[in-house]
Amino acid sequence: MKNIKTIAKPTLKNTTSKGCGECQTSCQSACKTSCTVANQECENTKRR
Amino acid sequence: MIHKYQYKDQYIVLDINSGAVHVVTYIVYDILDYYKEKPLEDIPELLYDRYGREDILEALEEINYLVENEMLYTDDSQVTMDMLEGRGAVIKAMCLHVAHDCNMTCKYCFGDKGAFEGVRSLLSLETGKKAIDFLLEHSGTRRNLEIDFFGGEPLMNFEVVKSLVAYGREAEKVYGKNIRFTITTNGLLLDDVKADFINKNMDNVILSIDGRQSVNDNMRRTVNNKGTYDIITENYVRFVEKRKGTYYVRGTFTRENLDFSEDVKHLADKGFKNVSIEPVVTDPSFSYALQEDDKEMILKEYDKLTDLYLDYAKEGKKFEFFHFNVDMNQGPCVVKRVSGCGAGTEYVAVSPEGDIYPCHQFVGNQDFKLGNLNDDHFENNRYDEFNKAHIYNKEKCRECWAKFYCSGGCHANAYHMNHDILEPYELGCELEKKRIECAIAIKAILSE
Numbered sequence: 001m002k003n004i005k006t007i008a009k010p011t012l013k014n015t016t017s018k019g020c021g022e023c024q025t026s027c028q029s030a031c032k033t034s035c036t037v038a039n040q041e042c043e044n045t046k047r048r
Numbered sequence: 049m050i051h052k053y054q055y056k057d058q059y060i061v062l063d064i065n066s067g068a069v070h071v072v073t074y075i076v077y078d079i080l081d082y083y084k085e086k087p088l089e090d091i092p093e094l095l096y097d098r099y100g101r102e103d104i105l106e107a108l109e110e111i112n113y114l115v116e117n118e119m120l121y122t123d124d125s126q127v128t129m130d131m132l133e134g135r136g137a138v139i140k141a142m143c144l145h146v147a148h149d150c151n152m153t154c155k156y157c158f159g160d161k162g163a164f165e166g167v168r169s170l171l172s173l174e175t176g177k178k179a180i181d182f183l184l185e186h187s188g189t190r191r192n193l194e195i196d197f198f199g200g201e202p203l204m205n206f207e208v209v210k211s212l213v214a215y216g217r218e219a220e221k222v223y224g225k226n227i228r229f230t231i232t233t234n235g236l237l238l239d240d241v242k243a244d245f246i247n248k249n250m251d252n253v254i255l256s257i258d259g260r261q262s263v264n265d266n267m268r269r270t271v272n273n274k275g276t277y278d279i280i281t282e283n284y285v286r287f288v289e290k291r292k293g294t295y296y297v298r299g300t301f302t303r304e305n306l307d308f309s310e311d312v313k314h315l316a317d318k319g320f321k322n323v324s325i326e327p328v329v330t331d332p333s334f335s336y337a338l339q340e341d342d343k344e345m346i347l348k349e350y351d352k353l354t355d356l357y358l359d360y361a362k363e364g365k366k367f368e369f370f371h372f373n374v375d376m377n378q379g380p381c382v383v384k385r386v387s388g389c390g391a392g393t394e395y396v397a398v399s400p401e402g403d404i405y406p407c408h409q410f411v412g413n414q415d416f417k418l419g420n421l422n423d424d425h426f427e428n429n430r431y432d433e434f435n436k437a438h439i440y441n442k443e444k445c446r447e448c449w450a451k452f453y454c455s456g457g458c459h460a461n462a463y464h465m466n467h468d469i470l471e472p473y474e475l476g477c478e479l480e481k482k483r484i485e486c487a488i489a490i491k492a493i494l495s496e
Contacts, residue, residue: 002110003106005070008377008491010066025390042378
């Protein structure tokens with residue numbers, strides 16, 4: 001498209017279940033006071 | 049819900065409920081001010097003085113395409129109550145306080161200089177094993193578990209740390225689990241022997257340092273009130289030379305170093321590849337606490353940091369800044385996005401006495417003690433409260449564009465500032481939104 005470049009797909013629409021829960025806990029995995037889920041990655045290799 | 053913002057010459061549009069991110073031309077950016085407000089057929093007339101009719105119609109067609117393909121103005125119908133509150137009482141991560149003691153006296157320490165308002169103590173091996181057993185027994189069907197060695201200063205009790213890693217490695221086989229060990233340290237005791245063990249056994253290491261010498265030594269001092277910069281920098285440089293896995297050098301910025309991008313630069317120039325500098329969270333009455341009127345300066349500082357990050361990436365000196373990490377390919381699923389950090393539900397902290405708390409920030413606060421490892425039966429009486437503290441139950445989060453990136457913020461921050469875990473810490477929100485905008489803008493610029 002001439003006017004729009006999509007750099008992240010609408011992946012939040014894909015989840016239909018309760019999630020696998022295998023991803024790292026967002027706060028303690030790196031830094032202690034910043035609960036920033038967005039800084040994490042999905043660890044479910046089947047979804048990647 | 050969408051959120052659009054300009055970052056330098058990038059026009060960025062976030063579709064909140066789907067997680068889609070679009071980089072658009074100015075004409076689309078402009079049209080979006082009217083797209084949901086006015087009849088579409090009126091838009092060419094409304095913008096006639098800025099753009100040609102054909103260009104507007106072409107842009108409208110592209111916007112319509114996104115809407116029809118569920119990439120813009122999507123709803124959140126995929127979020128269910130089950131996702132929000134039905135994950136079950138499973139514990140998968142533990143912050144294990146191996147030392148309520150410390151060899152430093154950092155001014156801003158949230159842990160009462162390591163003692164957490166209690167008696168200075170070290171975790172015994174026996175209690176540590178009980179903690180690991182507790183985690184394994186309460187982990188349900190989760191395979192990946194986390195144990196973070198914390199304190200106080202964990203290296204003051206390193207023999208126990210080593211024994212617990214060995215114990216964990218055996219126990220995980222029995223339960224069919226995979227434990228990810230991590231450790232945080234102030235670096236004073238980080239000699240080669242400990243470094244070797246950490247490198248072999250810890251999936252992540254947090255090395256605490258605030259940045260420039262003057263900044264670090266202003267806050268992070270030994271019990272003899274001496275600066276620590278020289279010792280810890282030498283130890284960290286030596287450590288990371290051998291480190292193959294992940295690590296972060298991690299500092300705290302306060303009102304006394306609002307120019308914290310200089311501290312990030314300092315650490316990057318030292319050769320550290322993964323850096324995090326985070327805002328102090330403390331009692332607002334302390335002189336070094338961040339105040340509302342510091343906000344504008346801090347936001348500008350994140351802009352400076354973004355420029356630094358991009359310049360260094362271009363110059364072959366790339367480093368990672370934790371808060372600029374964002375996975376544009378996938379990221380956590382929406383279930384994770386709404387459940388947040390899991391404190392008080394799937395993440396707990398354990399003190400040397402075996403007391404269990406919602407997270408490390410609540411340790412020592414008796415009101416929030418959830419139980420003890422020696423209890424016959426663990427019943428988390430705050431489970432519902434924390435489980436329900438998600439973005440759909442927080443008034444400020446429900447309509448916030450950042451909700452799926454931030455996940456509602458830190459419960460401890462909310463409690464300490466507002467005495468209510470449903471009321472996020474506002475300055476924290478403003479900084480988080482800024483960081484997300486910077487992180488995504490960086491991706492946009494680097495994708496060119």
